[in-house]
Amino acid sequence: MNPYLIVIPAYNEEEFIAGVLKDTERINPEADILVVNDGSTDNTSAIARLAGAMVLDIPLNIGYGGAIQTGFRFATENGYDFVVTMDGDSQHDPHYIKNLMETMERENADVVIGSRFLEGTYKIGIAKKIGIRLFSMIARFYTGTNFTDPTSGFQLLSRKVFSYLSKADNYPLDYPDVNIIMALHKMRFRVVEAPVRMSEKSNGRSMHNGLKPVYYIMRMSLAIVMVLLRGRED
Amino acid sequence: MGFSVRLFILVMGFLVFMIIFELVRKRRFREELSLIWLVIGVGLIFSSFADRIIDPLAFKLGIKYPPALIFLIVFFLLTLTTLYFSIVLSDLKSKNKELIQKIALLEYRVNKLGQAEGRTGSINSGNRDL
Numbered sequence: 001m002n003p004y005l006i007v008i009p010a011y012n013e014e015e016f017i018a019g020v021l022k023d024t025e026r027i028n029p030e031a032d033i034l035v036v037n038d039g040s041t042d043n044t045s046a047i048a049r050l051a052g053a054m055v056l057d058i059p060l061n062i063g064y065g066g067a068i069q070t071g072f073r074f075a076t077e078n079g080y081d082f083v084v085t086m087d088g089d090s091q092h093d094p095h096y097i098k099n100l101m102e103t104m105e106r107e108n109a110d111v112v113i114g115s116r117f118l119e120g121t122y123k124i125g126i127a128k129k130i131g132i133r134l135f136s137m138i139a140r141f142y143t144g145t146n147f148t149d150p151t152s153g154f155q156l157l158s159r160k161v162f163s164y165l166s167k168a169d170n171y172p173l174d175y176p177d178v179n180i181i182m183a184l185h186k187m188r189f190r191v192v193e194a195p196v197r198m199s200e201k202s203n204g205r206s207m208h209n210g211l212k213p214v215y216y217i218m219r220m221s222l223a224i225v226m227v228l229l230r231g232r233e234d
Numbered sequence: 235m236g237f238s239v240r241l242f243i244l245v246m247g248f249l250v251f252m253i254i255f256e257l258v259r260k261r262r263f264r265e266e267l268s269l270i271w272l273v274i275g276v277g278l279i280f281s282s283f284a285d286r287i288i289d290p291l292a293f294k295l296g297i298k299y300p301p302a303l304i305f306l307i308v309f310f311l312l313t314l315t316t317l318y319f320s321i322v323l324s325d326l327k328s329k330n331k332e333l334i335q336k337i338a339l340l341e342y343r344v345n346k347l348g349q350a351e352g353r354t355g356s357i358n359s360g361n362r363d364l
Binding site: 059169218219226229230 | 259
């Protein structure tokens with residue numbers, strides 16, 4: 001068995017999943033690939049199976065965070081040492097997985113977050129932009145590190161971290177953000193960033209910016225306050 | 235509104251807010267669902283000053299007894315909250331039903347596979363199962 005598991009959450013990605021799997025497999029032959037099919041209503045699951053990936057079919061759509069956590073559980077149960085998370089819509093370039101691995105080794109990190117070179121490829125409203133700025137500032141103040149792309153779904157995690165996040169309430173169902181980075185920092189895990197190239201979304205929708213601004217700001221404020229108030233739990 | 239009444243409502247509002255907040259902190263209540271209740275808690279705290287707006291508004295609307303307007307607003311808000319939780323509940327119910335059905339189908343398949351395995355097993359190694 002390979003020590004690396006690449007987890008690709010996919011919800012109705014029949015258009016892109018075959019290409020993503022082909023590229024990922026070709027560039028990283030030493031890693032196993034798991035597609036977590038988050039209750040797709042199209043042929044995502046069948047296409048992924050045909051491409052030779054392991055496929056975990058979640059019976060219903062539980063959302064991005066829930067799908068990723070399912071992958072973490074799979075990796076924990078099956079004894080993998082490292083997990084790479086990647087989107088199923090060809091946004092992330094699998095060439096950069098190597099960068100993430102090198103960064104992890106060089107920095108002796110537990111989590112490496114792939115941060116995009118290009119800013120402003122997403123259209124974000126002013127309220128949300130202020131929210132994102134504010135939360136990044138809080139995270140920087142708390143962790144001492146500047147995270148430029150906290151919602152990035154392109155990450156490398158060590159076993160210590162993904163087995164911790166695979167436990168019941170340690171990972172949000174909706175969208176992980178700076179709150180997870182802060183929670184990991186509190187657990188004394190070392191979280192760093194590494195630059196990766198991301199292409200602009202070919203289909204225009206994003207898995208990671210699905211929340212409405214007012215709700216987003218309230219949701220994230222609450223999450224951050226809770227991280228700060230809750231004690232360290234093991 | 236008298237000072238003591240104002241203080242009473244303010245304290246009650248804070249109490250409700252703190253109870254909800256503690257439930258979330260102790261993970262007894264999911265963060266995603268608690269937001270609507272925290273908003274109501276904040277609303278309760280501010281309602282101790284609501285008469286400044288409610289009284290003129292009630293008279294403008296032709297309501298002779300201003301507290302009736304408060305009841306009306308609270309009634310609407312609570313209706314909306316219950317509606318929200320009914321939606322969450324009905325979503326959970328249909329998901330639960332689907333999960334149960336899928337488990338039944340899976341169980342059937344697992345049993346069938348188990349039986350097939352048992353048969354080949356007994357051929358290969360005599361009466362292992364008995």
